[in-house]
Amino acid sequence: MAETPWLPHNEAEPTVQLVLPDGSENTDTQWDHYRNLVKDVDAATWRTWYRDMALMRRFDEEATALQRTGELALFTQARGQEAAQIGSVHATRAQDWIFPAYREHGVLQVRGVPLKEELHLFRGVDHGGWDTEKHHVHLNTLVISAHTLHATGYAMGIQRDGLVATGDPDTDAAVMVYFGDGATSEGDTSEALNFAAVNQAPVVFFCQNNQWAISVPGTRQYRGPLVRRGAGFGVPCVRVDGNDVLAVHAVTREAMERARNGGGPTFIEAVTFRQGAHTTSDDPTRYRGTDEEQYWSQRDPVERVVARLRAMGAWDERFHTEVTHEADEFAAELRTYVRSLGRPASSAMFDHVYATPHAINQTERDWFAGFERDLADGEGGH
Amino acid sequence: MAEQRIPLAKAINAALEAALSADPKVLLMGEDIGPLGGVFRVTADLATKFGEDRVVDTPLAESGIVGTAIGLALRGYRPVCEIQFDGFIFPAFDQITTQLAKLHARSRGRLTVPVVIRVPYGGGIGAVEHHSESPEALFAHTAGLRVVSPANPADAFVMLQEAIACPDPVLFFEPKGQYWAKGDVDLSAGPYATGQSVATQFDTLNTAKVVREGTDVTLIGYGPTVVTALKVAQSAAAEGTSIEVIDLRAISPIDFPTLIESVQKTGRCVVVHEAPVFFGAGAEIAARLTQECFYHLEAPVARVGGFHTPYPPAKIEHDYLPGLERVMDAIDSVLAY
Ligand SMILES: Cc1ncc(C[n+]2csc(CCOP(=O)(O)OP(=O)(O)O)c2C)c(N)n1
Numbered sequence: 001m002a003e004t005p006w007l008p009h010n011e012a013e014p015t016v017q018l019v020l021p022d023g024s025e026n027t028d029t030q031w032d033h034y035r036n037l038v039k040d041v042d043a044a045t046w047r048t049w050y051r052d053m054a055l056m057r058r059f060d061e062e063a064t065a066l067q068r069t070g071e072l073a074l075f076t077q078a079r080g081q082e083a084a085q086i087g088s089v090h091a092t093r094a095q096d097w098i099f100p101a102y103r104e105h106g107v108l109q110v111r112g113v114p115l116k117e118e119l120h121l122f123r124g125v126d127h128g129g130w131d132t133e134k135h136h137v138h139l140n141t142l143v144i145s146a147h148t149l150h151a152t153g154y155a156m157g158i159q160r161d162g163l164v165a166t167g168d169p170d171t172d173a174a175v176m177v178y179f180g181d182g183a184t185s186e187g188d189t190s191e192a193l194n195f196a197a198v199n200q201a202p203v204v205f206f207c208q209n210n211q212w213a214i215s216v217p218g219t220r221q222y223r224g225p226l227v228r229r230g231a232g233f234g235v236p237c238v239r240v241d242g243n244d245v246l247a248v249h250a251v252t253r254e255a256m257e258r259a260r261n262g263g264g265p266t267f268i269e270a271v272t273f274r275q276g277a278h279t280t281s282d283d284p285t286r287y288r289g290t291d292e293e294q295y296w297s298q299r300d301p302v303e304r305v306v307a308r309l310r311a312m313g314a315w316d317e318r319f320h321t322e323v324t325h326e327a328d329e330f331a332a333e334l335r336t337y338v339r340s341l342g343r344p345a346s347s348a349m350f351d352h353v354y355a356t357p358h359a360i361n362q363t364e365r366d367w368f369a370g371f372e373r374d375l376a377d378g379e380g381g382h
Numbered sequence: 383m384a385e386q387r388i389p390l391a392k393a394i395n396a397a398l399e400a401a402l403s404a405d406p407k408v409l410l411m412g413e414d415i416g417p418l419g420g421v422f423r424v425t426a427d428l429a430t431k432f433g434e435d436r437v438v439d440t441p442l443a444e445s446g447i448v449g450t451a452i453g454l455a456l457r458g459y460r461p462v463c464e465i466q467f468d469g470f471i472f473p474a475f476d477q478i479t480t481q482l483a484k485l486h487a488r489s490r491g492r493l494t495v496p497v498v499i500r501v502p503y504g505g506g507i508g509a510v511e512h513h514s515e516s517p518e519a520l521f522a523h524t525a526g527l528r529v530v531s532p533a534n535p536a537d538a539f540v541m542l543q544e545a546i547a548c549p550d551p552v553l554f555f556e557p558k559g560q561y562w563a564k565g566d567v568d569l570s571a572g573p574y575a576t577g578q579s580v581a582t583q584f585d586t587l588n589t590a591k592v593v594r595e596g597t598d599v600t601l602i603g604y605g606p607t608v609v610t611a612l613k614v615a616q617s618a619a620a621e622g623t624s625i626e627v628i629d630l631r632a633i634s635p636i637d638f639p640t641l642i643e644s645v646q647k648t649g650r651c652v653v654v655h656e657a658p659v660f661f662g663a664g665a666e667i668a669a670r671l672t673q674e675c676f677y678h679l680e681a682p683v684a685r686v687g688g689f690h691t692p693y694p695p696a697k698i699e700h701d702y703l704p705g706l707e708r709v710m711d712a713i714d715s716v717l718a719y
Contacts (some may be wrong), residue, residue, distance in 0.1 A: 073469035073508045073696055124696030127511050142512050144442060186473060213442050215418035220439050287417045329710065346701035349694035360660055360690045366699075368689070375707060 013225045015271060016251055019239040023307020034250040041312035042367070046257025047247050049090065050305045050325050053082040058176060058327035059115055061275065063105075063122070063335050067280040071338050072122045075102045077276030080243075083177075083301035084208050084270040086110065087248030090175060091256050095163075099151035099177040102140045103208075107178065111135045116337045125344050144179075145186035145277030148205065151177035152192045155203035164202050165262030168323070174202040174259035176252075184226055191331045193233040193267065194283035200264035204255045205230070207267065208242060212227035215287040223249055242270030243301040246308075272301070346372065384569040388572045391424045391533035397542035398425065398462065400574035402432045405460065409547060410437045411447050412464030412500075421466055422561055438489040444474035448499065449552075451489045452482055460546055461702060468503040469512025469554075475520075482551045483526030483612035493669035494549040495555035498542075499644055503531075504606040504656050505703055507612040508696040516605075517658035517695050521553045522634040522666075529634040530587055531555040541586040543572035548584050555633075557606035590637035592644065596626035599650040599713055602641065602667060604630035607654045607704060615710045623717065633663050642665065642674050650716040659687040681719035684712040 005115075016034050017026050056078065063075045080087070092098065092111070100107055100289035101165065109115050113135045121128035132138050141147035155175040158164060163173045183189055184207060196203050209226055211218055218226075227239035236258075240251045248270055255266035273296035277284050309315035350365040388396070389538060401408045410425060416439035419426030437652065440447050456617050465471045468714035471478075485495045505514030505719055522529045532538035538556070545552040545694035569575060593608065594615050603611040608629045626644050630636065645651045653664035664685035666706040673685050686704040694702045 074510055121510055121695075124508060124510070124699075126695050127692075131701055142510065143472075159698075183441035185443040185446065187443060188473070213418070214421070216439050216442065221441050281421075286419075343697045344695065345446075346698045349689065349691045349698060349702055353691050359686045364689045364691075371708070371711065374711075 009223050012337070013239050015082055015239045015241050016247045017244050018246070018247040018250060019244045019304060019308050020242075021180055021304055022313045023304055024306075029363075031247075034247065034254070037254055038250045039094040040247055041249070043312055046305065046309055046312065046314060047319060049086055050302075050309060051326070052086045052106065052110055053245070053302050053305060054323050055327055055330055056082050056086065056109060058331055059105055059109065059334070062331040063119060064276070066119075066335065066338055067122070072280075073124050075122050075280045076276070077279065078103045078105050079300055080273045080296065080301065081208055081210055082106055083245035083304070084242040084272045086205055087245040088176065088252040088268075088270070091249055091252035093173075095171065095173040097136045097138065097151075097154055097158075097173070097175045098258065099138045099147045099154070099175065100140055101144075101147065101183070102142050102178050103180075104140075104178050108135075108137060111137045112320055113137050119334070119338055120341065123338060123341055126348075128277030130270060144193075145183040145188040148177050148179055148183070148189050148192035149195070151175045152196045152203050154200055155196065155201035155265075156199050159199065164260060172206060172260035174256050175242070176204045176206055176256065178206050178208065181207065181218055181221055181226060182214060182216065184229060185221055190233075192304060193235050193265070195229055196265035199236040200262070202259035202262070203265045204252065204259055205235070205241050205265065205267040206252065207269050208272055209269050210272050212278070214278045214282060214290070217288075225269075227267070227269040235265045237267040237269070239263055239269045239271065242272030243299050243304060245301060247303055273299070275300075301340075386565050386569055387564050387566050388535055389564050390532070390535045390538050390557070390564045391422060393539040393565075393567050394424050394542055394556060395426060396567070396569060397546075397572065397574070398428060399540045400430065400572065401460075401462070401543060401546045402428065402436060403709055404574040404577065404669075406434070407422045407458060408460045408462065409454070410464065411451060412438075413442055413447075413466050415464050416437060418457045420464060422558060424500075424561070425464065426555075426594060429576060438464070440674045443700065444472075445477050446480065446662040448474040448477040448497070451497045451515060452477065452485070452495055453496050456493060460496050460498075462546055463501060465501045467513045468501055468515040468517055471499075471517060474499075478521065478527070478551075478553075479524045485526045486550070488527060495548045495551050496546070496549050497551045498545045498554055499552070500542075500554045500556060501662060502561075504556045504557045505693060505699050506559045506606070508699075509525065511693065514699065516655065516688065518555050518633050518664050522658070523664060526551065527634060528552045528587055528630045528632070529555070531557065531605035532631065533557065533560070533603070533605055533629050534563075536567045537586060537591075537629075539569070539575075540572040541631065544584045546588050547573040548587060548686050549655055552587065555605060559606050562607065563609070587632055588635060588637060590631055591629045591638040592626060592640065593629045594627040595624070596624040598624045598648055599652060599716060600626045600628060600641070600644040600648045601709070601713070602628045603629055604633060604663075606656055610704065610706060610709060611654060614616075614706055614713065617706070618710070618713060623713065626714070629665075632680065636663075636667060636670075638670055638674065639673060645671050645677045646673045647677050651683045652686060652709065652712045652716060653678075653683065654686040654709050654712075656688055656703055658690050659685045662687055675680050679714040684716050686712045688712050
């Protein structure tokens with residue numbers, strides 16, 4: 001293996017891995033426990049995962065293209081993180097809740113949040129207000145780590161509602177919160193871990209360690225491996241190969257089960273890689289080398305699923321064509337939709353600032369309406 | 383005089399370079415300010431020139447950045463922190479308002495905490511939420527902090543040097559929408575560039591500047607709205623109205639003598655900032671001018687700025703921001719009295 005100075009904590013920490021990068025099974029017996037947890041994963045499930053990951057990747061490509069052509073102001077690329085997101089979200093149930101950061105496109109998609117609605121935020125037409133109740137997916141949070149506390153509080157609420165450890169698998173609920181390696185440095189993350197531990201709240205902290213927080217690598221972000229971050233708070237931790245969808249699914253399934261059963265929080269470090277830029281405004285060539293990108297391209301999560309399906313004899317060109325076709329249609333619809341998104345009314349900024357009447361809000365709204373009218377009448381005159 | 387025509391971002395970069403060169407105690411701290419040079423490239427090449435020990439990529443934690451900067455300052459260093467965007471200063475709000483602002487007073491003057499916090503602020507750049515805000519009033523409301531905002535490269539170059547040399551903590555708000563606007567800069571000006579790293583005069587941190595003289599209305603702006611004010615003055619001149627434009631530069635303190643002198647002459651005043659009008663800097667200015675220039679005023683002081691709403695999505699941000707039309711409208715309203 002090439003020298004990997006950018007992965008200083010990798011070699012030492014045990015990392016759950018069930019499928020090797022070439023698609024063959026990892027037979028290492030130390031992971032038998034996790035292997036047994038996902039014995040029920042059959043070829044049909046693998047195909048579902050492949051489809052979800054392929055669509056997620058296509059979304060990434062399409063949204064990036066839309067940004068390049070000026071249809072979006074910005075886009076947060078997630079290429080490379082497909083296994084981490086798809087493997088984990090498939091461990092959630094309808095009654096569970098998700099608190100995403102801003103790169104969790106695959107998670108949103110599987111939960112049924114229309115991804116085209118997520119793009120409202122990136123086109124600048126609204127702040128992204130999809131129906132959170134419908135999908136049990138909270139809004140994106142752009143302020144790093146603030147939502148780790150919200151997820152914890154939400155989980156404390158579920159606990160108070162008596163919806164943990166009832167023994168009914170369709171009732172017991174938990175919360176999963178997604179955040180990055182950089183986010184672990186914010187005080188909020190530590191506070192969330194502590195609150196979750198003290199309350200034994202049903203929340204799973206899913207850290208996608210994609211190696212970079214914009215231009216800052218893990219080596220400058222933290223010293224002790226992230227996977228040990230929870231231990232001091234009394235939160236069980238597990239590190240997983242984030243590009244191995246099966247292993248991600250296994251550890252997340254266990255963590256969510258534990259949470260739903262009243263066993264409290266878990267911290268998961270999913271080791272993955274952001275293949276794209278931080279956002280479309282970012283230029284990774286300024287801070288990282290192609291050697292690192294090559295290292296990770298040999299561990300591409302989507303290719304690994306294809307290899308696994310092949311090894312299982314469950315891959316055929318017809319299936320591949322079907323998914324590609326679906327992705328084409330999905331992309332075309334996305335394009336049409338985004339381009340059709342008009343400019344919101346300017347008065348929309350005064351909407352929903354308060355839930356009850358507020359005199360200043362009302363006065364300013366009225367003033368603005370009058371101002372716009374005068375402008376339209378040409379009385380503004382300038 | 384080493385005069386050069388450079389963009390505002392480059393002027394800030396040059397001021398940082400001058401301070402780093404002149405004083406080994408100066409260090410820069412922030413997210414992505416090292417090899418990347420900051421998301422706006424304001425610190426470009428400084429890590430290469432001065433080393434990553436002095437241009438430090440910190441962990442992603444604003445409270446950590448400001449809190450450790452306070453400790454470093456207590457130990458004799460002069461940290462210049464960069465907060466990546468206006469909307470991300472709030473994890474550090476506690477450190478800034480309860481600690482940084484108060485240590486000098488709490489120690490009965492024994493301790494000084496010369497920390498500078500650079501904040502790219504303001505809108506109009508088509509960004510997503512939290513990236514376009516103007517939170518300066520929140521800090522101006524806090525005693526112990528100096529709050530300033532340059533409007534052009536020449537001022538940015540000198541003001542930042544004075545901010546770093548100043549023993550008081552300074553919130554340095556940079557109008558990010560103006561980062562690429564060029565202006566002539568005298569690169570030999572300012573405490574560090576002139577080689578006297580110990581400054582005793584902090585002119586630009588205390589004074590407003592009349593940037594265009596006029597007789598009918600005083601138009602006050604700072605940071606990103608000075609450009610707007612100058613444009614308004616220009617088109618008003620074509621209509622026969624003479625507008626005096628003042629670049630406030632310092633928001634705490636406010637240079638009231640300069641403002642009063644102008645308003646006593648014109649009798650009319652409009653204040654414009656991107657921050658919300660409600661409880662904004664304009665409210666303080668209007669109240670004081672009413673008190674100090676009561677018998678000279680021909681009209682109430684008018685304010686133009688953002689609304690009492692969250693900063694809106696980019697597609698409609700230009701209706702939130704105080705543009706030419708709204709400032710003109712306010713000028714007309716004060717002239718109508
Ligand atoms: C409180 C706060 N500070 C700074 C930023 C600017 N910022 C946006 S993303 C980012 C890096 C985040 O890295 P990480 O948590 O690893 O997540 P990733 O983006 O890699 O998914 C930074 C510094 C922010 N959004 N919020």
